[in-house]
Amino acid sequence: MALAKELAQAIIDPKSYSQREIVDEAFRTIRANQPLDKAELDDMDPFWVVSRHADIKEIERQPDIFHNGDKSTFLSTKEASARVQMLTGGEPNLIRSLVSVDGKEHKDLRAIVFPHVTPKAIRPLEEAIRGIAREFVDHMLSFDGECDFATDVAFLYPLRVIMTVLGVPQEDEPFMLKLTQELFNNADPELNRRRAELSPDEMLKSLWETTMELENYFKAVTEKFRANPTDHINSLIANAKIDGEYLNHRQMMGYYIIAATAGHDTTSNTTAGAMWALAERPELLRQMQDNPERINAFVEESIRWEVPVKHFMRSAVADCEIGGQQIKAGDWLMLSYQSGCRDESVWADPFEFRIDRESNPQIAFGYGVHVCLGQHLARMEMRILWEELFKRIKSVELNGKCERTISNFVCGPKHVPIRFTAN
Ligand code: HEM
Structure with a gap:
């Protein structure tokens, strides 16, 4: 029997993610009763909801059977998927990036980028990031x-770090922040392109416009780095060759866009969520x-806690x-990282924020061949921020109501008002 409609609705509705408890509660029930079962909703193709840590890993371990690129890589209505195919000439995703290709x-x-983002390769960046x-x-x-720690620090610091690594000038940062927020937060009237509640049709139109604006920007980036190559990631993308x-x-556009967008909103959401957790636990x-050596555990727990990428989809080919x-071949599956990171069979107390866990196999970076390319950079930049900040403050507490973004994809706290005392 498929999941009850209310449960299925709770885990796809962008508004539920703005009150995380609703989603956590729905997934708690799903993990207990139907940990891998179908969601059948009127306006979407049916999809399997994969809620357990072990099942997510099992699927991600088999990229030849579970593809990223055959259907939409994130939740999409039938109508939106049909329009995307029209706009792209038959492709299921608006942007052709690492997360939407296979094999x-x-x-x-x-x-092209992997050798430049290993722990060893990014070590020399440590001092610049500390600055x-x-x-x-x-x-x-x-x-x-x-x-407001979210808007004053958490949105801006990872943006500066990733733009420095990519080779984007500082004056372009507000533009990149705006377009990333439009791309990931289309359902949120405070952050989307029109600053309004949008119909599904308007959402897709906005997404397309944002994508075109990004593509325009990156056209000039290719010209610049082909004329003068550097060791920045955008230069690697501009100059890379496959089979000559x-x-x-x-x-190329998909690569620029994923590197520029996946590299900061995710880390910003985690950083804002970590401060929220900290301010509630003096x-x-x-x-x-x-x-200070516990800061690594704090970072790892904050990634598990916040899970900024809520899901990715796969489709079975066998x-x-x-x-x-x-x-069955052709089936569509939702890998819920939020649920995987709350799995009671992995953590005895998944709803507690703890920095003294013996092990923390969080799955918020995904797993297997698509595992997050920026995971080591994300960990390093968060560790450095906390090392620098904790030396400078005596106390921190909440100073008002925190708010979460309305989105079912990449999202997290958008306002974290705090009161602090400096050393
Ligand atoms: C806390 C921060 C971050 C989280 C939680 C996160 C999460 C994820 C997740 C869940 C995936 C999909 C993995 C899968 O399908 O198994 C992913 C892929 C990816 N991430 Fe991150 N990410 C973060 C930071 C970053 C940063 C800083 C960068 C940029 C340097 C980045 C670049 C990418 C790229 C390029 C991919 C696609 C990899 C592929 O498909 O081969 N991410 N990330």
Whole structure:
């Protein structure tokens, strides 16, 4: 029997994610009763909801059976999917990026940037990132005891870090922030392109316009870096060749767009969520000031806690069995990272924020061949920010109501008002 309509609705509705407890509660029921079952909703193709940590891993371990690129890589209505196909000439995703390709194409594309984002390769960036972190800590302290940590620090610091690594000039940062927020937060009237509640039709139109604006911007980037190559990631993308040919237009634009957008909103959401958790638990700050080596555990737990990427979709290309269910070729599956990170069979107390866990196999970066390309950079920049910030403050607490973005894809806290005392 398929999932009850209310449960299915709760886990796809962008508004539920703005009150996370609704989604957590729905998934708690799903994990307990129907951990891998179908959602059947009127305006969407049916899809399997994969809620358990082990099943998500099992699926991601088999990229030859579970494809990213055959259907939409994120939840999409039938109507939106049909329009995307019209706009792209038959492709299921508006943007052809690493997350929407498979097999050799994915392997070749990933190999362009992968060697430059390993832990060893990014180590030399540590001092430059520390400099950026110090600037943002100074910026926070300039607010004299009160700020909105999300908008004043968390949205801006990861943006500066990733733009520096990509080779985007500082004056273009507000433009990149705006377009990323439009891309990921289309359902949120505070952040989307029209600053209004949008119909599904208007949402798709806005997405298309944002994509075209990004493509226009990146056309000039290709010209610039082909004329003068550097070791920035955008230059690697502009100059990369596969089998002797430059990337085609869709591959290149998709690469620029994913590198520019996936690299900060995710980290911003996690950073804002970490501050929210910290401000609600006064003992944590003292614990980390006394034992700075615990900051790594704090970062890992905040990624598990916040899970900024809520889901990705896969589609099966062969019949198979997962979690006791018969999956058929052509079936569509929703991998819920939020649910995977709350799985009671992995964490005895998944709804507690703890930095003393013996192990924390969070799955918020995904798993397998598509596992987050920026995971080491994300961890490093968050660790450095906290190392710099914890030296400079004595206390922090909430100073009003936090708010979450309305989105079912990449999202998190958009307002985290805090009160703090500086050292
Ligand atoms: C806390 C921060 C972040 C989280 C939670 C996160 C999460 C994810 C997730 C869940 C995926 C899909 C994995 C899968 O399908 O198995 C992904 C893919 C990806 N992420 Fe991240 N991400 C973060 C930060 C970053 C950063 C900083 C960058 C940029 C440097 C980045 C670039 C990418 C790229 C390029 C992919 C596509 C990889 C592929 O399909 O091969 N991410 N990320």
